[in-house]
Amino acid sequence: MKKLIKSILSLIVLVLIVIAGYVAYVIIQYHRLPDNQNLVVKNVANHEQILPNKSYKIMTFNIGYGAYPADYTFFMAGGKESRARSKADVLANLAESNSLIKAENPDFVTLQEVDYEGDRSFKVDQPAFFTEENAAYGSVFANNYDSAYLFYPVTKPIGKAKSGLLTLSKAEMTKSTRFSLPIEKNFNKFLDLDRAFSASEIPVENGKKLYIYNVHMSAFIKDEVIQVAQLTKLFDNMKLHADNGDYVICGGDYNHVLTGKAHPELTWMKVLPTEKMATNMRVVAPTNAPSVRSNGTVYGDTSTLGIIDGFLVTNNVKDVSIQTIQNYFKSSDHNPVVMQFELN
Secondary structure: OOHHHHHHHHHHHHHHHHHHHHHHHHHHHOOOOOOEEEEOOOOOOEEEEOOOOOOEEEEEOOOHHHOOHHHHHHHHHHOOOOOOOHHHHHHHHHHHHHOOOHHHHOOOEEEEEEEOOOOOHHHHHHEEEEEEEOOOOEEEEEEEEEEOOOOOOOOOOOEOEEEEEEEEEEEEEOOEEEOOOOOOOOHHHHHHHHOOOEEEEEEEEOOOOEEEEEEEEOOOOOOHHHHHHHHHHHHHHHHHHHOOOOEEEEEOOEEEEEEOOOOOOOOOEEOOOOHHHOOOEEEOOOOOOOOEEOOOOOOOOOOOEEEEEEEEEOOEEEEEEEOOOOOOOOOOOEEEEEEEEEEE
């Protein structure tokens, strides 16, 4: 009996040591990526010259790191899964998402949740996939987060995740910058990871500049103060260019409802506080179909649906048309949104 008790106590001590070691690893490894970081811009040789009063098209699309077919459920939303099902499944979902880009042939694309070296997406280099598949576009990639190995959930952990924002452009991008967003400072910072937005500068023929923003706001954050702080930093940054008379278009996943019904009980389905935006900016969002589904359940008649993807633009940008591309969430828990626009 004494030997049994001693063995059990030794096992408990060993487990505690392992847990303590892992917690120490997560805390020591934790870091935030630098704010106001210059990004590497890769332009194509025969880039377009952007002209006023000419029609252009932009797409925004959260691709869900290639892990979310329509029957996928995510554990943080009440579902069962945490990782993509297989590498083959990731590649199939990426191919489906890319086919939507090819079909629309936009001049600009802002993609969110684009993984590389991610355990949850079988380490598929997704920025490379999209840039190679779309050789007519220049590109710039901004890390949204770079996390330690998250042993969560225990049965099938997310693992290490590196992911970010990929912007594609047929026009020359002369500069691009990554800006860090505020995040929670308590233990939740280890789970929500890092957040950021990018701003890419494009010359216009009339001497002004077009700024293409790409953003993905926090989804499961519970501190409303931080949610407001994230939006305030984005709004204030865009206002600088708007007040200078330049053109601003921000495409992204705001994790706030842009139009239509809100679901305040969900942290990512509250109404976007547009009263905090600059007076010379506005929201442009689709109404024809939802851009997001709740992924706690399989997509179907009981799914919670909403429109949290779209664009924030300056008033000197004319939105000719906007629509959700209804793909019934075949490759992501989001549908892409496409806007046709002109620069006044």
